[in-house]
Amino acid sequence: MQQHLGRQDGVQKVEVSLLDGKVQVTLKDDGRVDPARLIKAVYDSGVTVAEMDMTARGHIVKDSSGGMVLQTQPNQSFAIVPNELSSGLESLAGTPAEITVRGQLYKKPAGKKKPDANAPLRLVILEVVKKEP
Amino acid sequence: MNTRKLALLLLLGSVIPAVSAAQIKHIEMRVEGMT
Numbered sequence: 529m530q531q532h533l534g535r536q537d538g539v540q541k542v543e544v545s546l547l548d549g550k551v552q553v554t555l556k557d558d559g560r561v562d563p564a565r566l567i568k569a570v571y572d573s574g575v576t577v578a579e580m581d582m583t584a585r586g587h588i589v590k591d592s593s594g595g596m597v598l599q600t601q602p603n604q605s606f607a608i609v610p611n612e613l614s615s616g617l618e619s620l621a622g623t624p625a626e627i628t629v630r631g632q633l634y635k636k637p638a639g640k641k642k643p644d645a646n647a648p649l650r651l652v653i654l655e656v657v658k659k660e661p
Numbered sequence: 662m663n664t665r666k667l668a669l670l671l672l673l674g675s676v677i678p679a680v681s682a683a684q685i686k687h688i689e690m691r692v693e694g695m696t
Binding site for chain 2: 554
């Protein structure tokens with residue numbers, strides 16, 4: 529699994545804890561990594577991702593349907609699942625303010641073994657780490 | 662016209678660095694089926 533993940537673009541280091549099944553992925557400075565590819569790489573190595581959390585910095589924008597999105601790169605964004613924390617960020621939508629959040633990006637659906645590669649990853653914000661005006 | 666161009670340049674100058682600084686910082690996963 530370390531080799532599969534280590535080969536992915538943007539990955540600098542992979543640490544695996546056999547005791548609790550946790551995998552820490554250290555990213556390169558440019559932060560250009562595709563989380564969906566990491567999930568697939570883990571699956572290809574013979575194990576399944578139960579949960580994926582990420583810490584990311586970006587801007588809040590609104591999509592065409594009015595939903596909030598965290599834009600981390602010009603070509604990479606994650607739809608935000610509405611919750612108490614996300615509602616506090618609504619006023620930042622469309623502003624140049626940058627936020628750093630920690631959130632859950634993926635949780636394995638009950639009963640499914642294979643991850644659905646076509647399902648979009650949606651961010652459940654667990655913590656607002658930093659707000660920068 | 663020149664004022665408009667200057668304003669546009671200033672706007673792009675402030676937005677582009679902000680966007681390029683945004684990124685994924687860290688990823689943590691919990692996996693199942695590891696032996």
